Amino acid sequence: WEPVRRLVCLLPGACVPPATFRALLLRHLDELPTSCAALSSPEARERGRGLLAFLVAGWHASGDAAPAPLALGTLFTEVSALLKRTPQLGLTDLVLYNWRVDAQTKLSYNGDAGGPADVVEQGQEHDHQARLGISCMPKVQPSQRFLCVEEEDWFCRLHVTLASGMGGVVRAINHCAFAKSVTEQVRSLQLLEHAIEALVKVHYAAGIGQPLSRTDVPNIRPALLMQRLHRFLPHAPELEIGPTELRATRVYCATGIDQACMMHVLGVAKGAHAIARFREWQLRDLPTAHREYLEKVLGGVSIREQVEREVGMRKLSVQQLAHLELAHNSCIDMLLRLSTRRWELVCSMFGEETLKKDWEQERQLISEARLKLLIERRAMAQPTDRNSSHHGGTSLPLADNSSP
Known part of the structure; x- marks a missing residue:
């Protein structure tokens, strides 16, 4: 899958005018994997699917509505089916599985001082979630960029x-x-x-x-x-x-x-x-x-x-x-x-x-x-309240439903 990764790394610069990404992809099409059989774990399949999603997205961003090459489309559909997901770029690829923090940030928020000092991707390592708070927000980086602008x-x-x-x-x-x-x-x-x-x-x-x-x-x-x-x-x-x-x-x-x-x-x-x-x-x-x-x-x-x-x-x-x-x-x-x-x-x-x-x-x-529980209770109790008013009865107060 290394050829796929190399193409993805070239994606941001190759998709801006004159948008040479399609020609680049076609030149290296025969280097792509022929199947997803080597992706044996869910994590590997998600990573492979993310890379293929980026290639398909780059193809669409670099020209008219022509469909992606058959070899790429078939591979993308295959790995998406294994994950029971649709073959298209979406929220998961853009955000949920497309981020990383440095090792020190991960250790600080997980308290795992004995963990490895490598980059944490996709928010998961050692089967537990990286707990990110507001103070950690500036340290989050996309794993894959499309535009290379701060807004992204x-x-x-x-x-x-x-x-x-x-x-x-x-x-x-x-x-x-x-x-x-x-x-x-x-x-x-x-x-x-x-x-x-x-x-x-x-x-x-x-x-x-x-x-x-x-x-x-x-x-x-x-x-x-x-x-x-x-x-x-x-x-x-x-x-x-x-x-x-x-x-x-x-x-x-x-x-x-x-x-x-x-x-x-x-x-x-x-x-x-x-x-x-x-x-x-x-x-x-x-x-x-x-x-x-x-x-x-x-x-x-x-x-x-x-x-x-x-x-x-x-x-x-x-x-x-x-x-x-x-x-x-x-x-x-x-x-x-x-x-x-x-x-x-x-x-x-x-x-x-x-x-x-x-x-x-x-x-x-x-x-x-x-x-509106109190109002409903009041409405239900009104006949009783009117009858009991002759005997010193009391009615329920109305609720204050204004925003707290």
């Missing part, structure tokens, strides 16, 4: 750090799935709120919607990235989304499965807008483990439905209802903040009008997932 590195750093923060979301979601008592449900929702807030803060650190007090934000031009990178990305006519809108949805949904997981757990209805359609379409490109986890989450009951069942099955005190409602709606508010950060990222690249209507629909669906 910035985009990779942002989304690798967000992917690392997904671990907190997963832990909170798992707590939600097993929460039985009111106390456990409230605690699991609080954990989820804090995990989502951590993702919001990653956006702030990258200069997206940052508070006015922050001065340590990157000096980059986000609009430059997709103006150049879009040539490498495949179009998806089956989605019936325009080219610019498709690029914008790629950016909005570039965090992987986290949006779908959080929306399901919090009981957000699935929309039919462009963002929702792309989010579902993108799943076929993601690693098998990610898709399997999402299927597990989607197969379970949302915490919102759990709470509503709990309220219907047994009488809860006003205080318990208030705690459940506040904890759930605080998660909704935090999810809205995260959605707004994604929208601000899209605006920084494409302007405020691109995808605006679709995002407004998404935001509306998230807002509608708020719980």
Whole structure:
């Protein structure tokens, strides 16, 4: 696979005008492997698939719509089938499996002082994840660059750090799935709120919607990235989304499965807008483990439905209802903040009008997932309250549903 790696190293310079990458690839086509039989492990297959994805992307970026050479296309399809993924360049190749940090950073965040001192790629070594925080963000580098501009590195750093923060979301979601008592449900929702807030803060650190007090934000031009990178990305006519809108949805949904997981757990209805359609379409490109986890989450009951069942099955005190409602709606508010950060990222690249209507629909669906337990209890109790008012009875107070 060394000839493939050498071609990939030449890709950035050979794809700019006069774009000689196609001629370069055709000259070395007979040096490519004839099959993927030598890729015996999942890690080797992912690496091989990533290299082939870069070659196919470079071919498309260097000319008209002519298909890639048969030998390359066949090899790419073969390794993609082994990994149960689609043969196209996507989020996994661009971000999830396309990064590295130096050995010292890895040791600092994993506490593995006895580990080897080589470069850590793809976020994995010795079967455990590299835990990357905001302070580590500047040290993340793409393994493969397409454009060799700072904006490309910035985009990779942002989304690798967000992917690392997904671990907190997963832990909170798992707590939600097993929460039985009111106390456990409230605690699991609080954990989820804090995990989502951590993702919001990653956006702030990258200069997206940052508070006015922050001065340590990157000096980059986000609009430059997709103006150049879009040539490498495949179009998806089956989605019936325009080219610019498709690029914008790629950016909005570039965090992987986290949006779908959080929306399901919090009981957000699935929309039919462009963002929702792309989010579902993108799943076929993601690693098998990610898709399997999402299927597990989607197969379970949302915490919102759990709470509503709990309220219907047994009488809860006003205080318990208030705690459940506040904890759930605080998660909704935090999810809205995260959605707004994604929208601000899209605006920084494409302007405020691109995808605006679709995002407004998404935001509306998230807002509608708020719980109104106390208001519903009040409505159910009104006839009793009116009757009991002649006997000194008291009514339940209305909930304050304003954003915390």
